[in-house]
Amino acid sequence: MALFGILAAVAVLLETASAASLGVVYTEGGMVEGESIRLGLFRRMDVFKGIPYADMPGRFEKPKRHPGWDGILKAKEYRNRCLQLNLLMNDVRGSEDCLYLNIWVPHGSSVSSNLPVMVWIYGGGFLVGGSMGANFLDNYLYSGQEIADRGDVIVVTLGYRVGSLGFLSTGDADLPGNYGLWDQQAAIAWVHRNIRSFGGNPDNVTIFGESAGGASVSMQTLTPHNKGLFKRAISQSGVALCPWAINKNPRKFAEEVALKVNCPTDEKMAACLKMTDPKVLTMAGTLSLSSSPDSPLVYNLVLSPVVDGDFLPDEPHNLFHNAADIDYLAGVNDMDGHIFTGSDVPSVNSQLVDTPIEDVKRLLASLTKEKGRLGLDNAYSTYTLDWGTNPSRETIKKTVVAIETDYIFLIPTQAALYLHAANATTGRTYSYLFSEPNRLGGITTPFPSWLGADHADDLQYVFGKPFTTPLGYWPRHRDVSKYMIAYWTNFAKTGDPNNGGLSVPVFWPAFTSTGHKFLEIHARMDKGYVGQKLRMREVNFWTSVFPSLPEITSE
Template identity: 65%
Template structure:
């Protein structure tokens, strides 16, 4: 013990000597030089032998023009004190009655962990937030004083650099006229600009520009998917993680953007002819934001998630073709993707409120939901869907059976089948890239006596976020040991993947081996707090995936 103390004292004496020579402690970066100028963050002590540099609000591009691609930032003269979060990108409030945020929002945040020496050549993980391409942000608290996307736990436990990024959403990020006049995808271009900035500058922060991993959830997961498919990102990152969202999700791509553009034009007093785009560009940004179509509560015959119409488009540029034909661009990217077991619960509960308030629902509610999802195939589509989803009901299905089926329909249609499609296409096109698939099945924390959810509710949409970002460690009183275990598993798998492209191999121990996904075996890992050797599955919900990806599309379409 005495020898250890002497050795530690020796290390600190060396640290003091370095501090005298360089005016900074041994375990912090101090002032960092970037292409825009000098930046200085905040150093946080995590313990005797660990610390972290946190940089907030570094601009990676200039204030964007309305419906323009991002441009390089002009830079700054004095050292930028990167100690406060920037403001979110301009967007509608949750109640959709006002707006908040700013146009000058293309900033990023960086967490850099250190041991006894300043870190160098660390893997980098770049985070894209969700919010349906309509809202969201990684700048400061997400609700009340709770900052969900803090990178400290991931960075510290996995020994990686974490970067979170701001990008335009809603009208300013994704409005498109469907042609070259207003091509859209401005939010995706913002993300690309941030990725390119990280590639050019992260070495100054101790990161390895040749080992960058993108990760994101929901619309952020779909954004990650789009970034892997675009030809503009070649060589800028090495790995990618999509949580509950890919480019194939029906809500993640707009097939008829012109209709939405004309609706916005009418609301702001612009014509819908060849003068529409010029007029839209002259309109006040806040007015444009408020003109976005309302996201309304749904019903079985008109689901709420279908109202998310401001999404990426096939623009012939960032996305040269339909996403299903662009997987050759991801052939050398390691890809990890998956869903939550009841991703559809949050949304189906809006369409059928009795699911949320524990009232009774009818078979007709499920039928109406399936009729909407299969409407392009008419009666034949509906009958095929009913045959698949009610086969296990028997003559008198229970309320729980009917409700679970409704949630499964939403989960499969909006999330699970599209994500499995993307995973399969990636594996089929892969050259050096590896593919991994997962299903989070941890029961929701909102079930139990006095809590709002039914006891059968599994992992709802966004339930994964708290575990990925280590909330059970930062707010321990709100969680138990099982949730801390699960959070540790997530961080270990995710950061190992960032280190090596293999979630099993890296700096962190994992509870079991996660097999690769191949087109022949289609293995996946079921993630929860009680994982064991039975947690490896095969061909996730293959019967229902086959229905949405093969049976239904091959039925003849109905003309209206």
């Protein structure tokens, strides 16, 4: 009998020990109740899905505060993504009622308090995307569970308007644009005001994102509207200086959309667009995805943020003083441009067909066209310096990928790191290159065996997929994931990726205006993975040689 009593007492003790949960949480809009899940003997997690951070947005208007609700809001289901094109671009999905966020809160034996907070902004070319990401066997790409559990941080993911409804702009006060950026900003402000009730520290918020999300993060650090709302930021494969991140001539595309939906292109255009069916508007915002070396895909991404004099009061490169106190970590994947190259120069993906040197020249000519022949000659000599007299098929293909990786992602990211470090007062700067090879590269797939890390390859590791779907990965992939979660969450806690409770494989030195050090992230890291002056020759070409060449006045 005594034994039974002891066992019963132990059972009660374990149940109380593992019953740490927030229960019903009070927020500014009302009470919310999430789901409590058990992760282990002394670990639980509260998950809240679909909390509104703003009211349903008015068309082409900034978001407004949510009026609130009565009773307890059951926050247990993801809400619709914002209205957007489907993947085939022949229909739409989602809803205009989409300004919701999701929260993951980890607990040990007692309820957490004062945890660091990480707010995720998804990518998708400002055209598509959702706060839960792609779904595989009910395992959503952007589930915050692994990061929150392993790193002991709160993770928040948010929805924001994309496509025509998020970024269409007439370039003036009629339709100023940047609605999707204002949505992100409203969500960040909501987190700052409410996260304490969920056990988070409002004075230790990190925003992070990838691709268009990385560029969005960069813009959130540069806008004057975010003072004091977050402390740190991480941009993966995208910054405000990327050639696709700012549309310099939004009026042209707005007129194209207006003509497609039978609106005038004069002073009545904005009023007409506001009254047009949102699905029709979204379909009209489709982009041409056909491309060639002469008209690269990067120039087709025109539904993007604009310098509106409000959210972005000036060109991004002039706004880095606003990020002086923000710790900033940014980097790219070593073959980020491959996804674009496969469309622009399809022969790069063929194991058997040569990529003509002529295609290399055509691609460079279109990327340097404002400088004419001089731009092309300088670019060509920069990229073929190590070719020798008879470059191999693989060398030429890799060069094409390197050109687009540099132009679209790497050079702008390096420029942003230089500007951040040069303007920083208390903010620290960190640079990385992610080089874990793509899992599909090989003889039997459409991708070449030499393929490094393609665009978006980093996401699965940051979100811990090798742990949640272990059968799809090798042990080395779990190593990469462990390293990235450690660096990312340490940085979120302390502003230093090396310190914060999780051990890391290699010390990651800060990037300074004199040192330019970076970390290469890979499964088998040792101190040989710390480098300096990443792609110095190409950075020098694009940031100083190329801009100093004279512009051509006419063809």
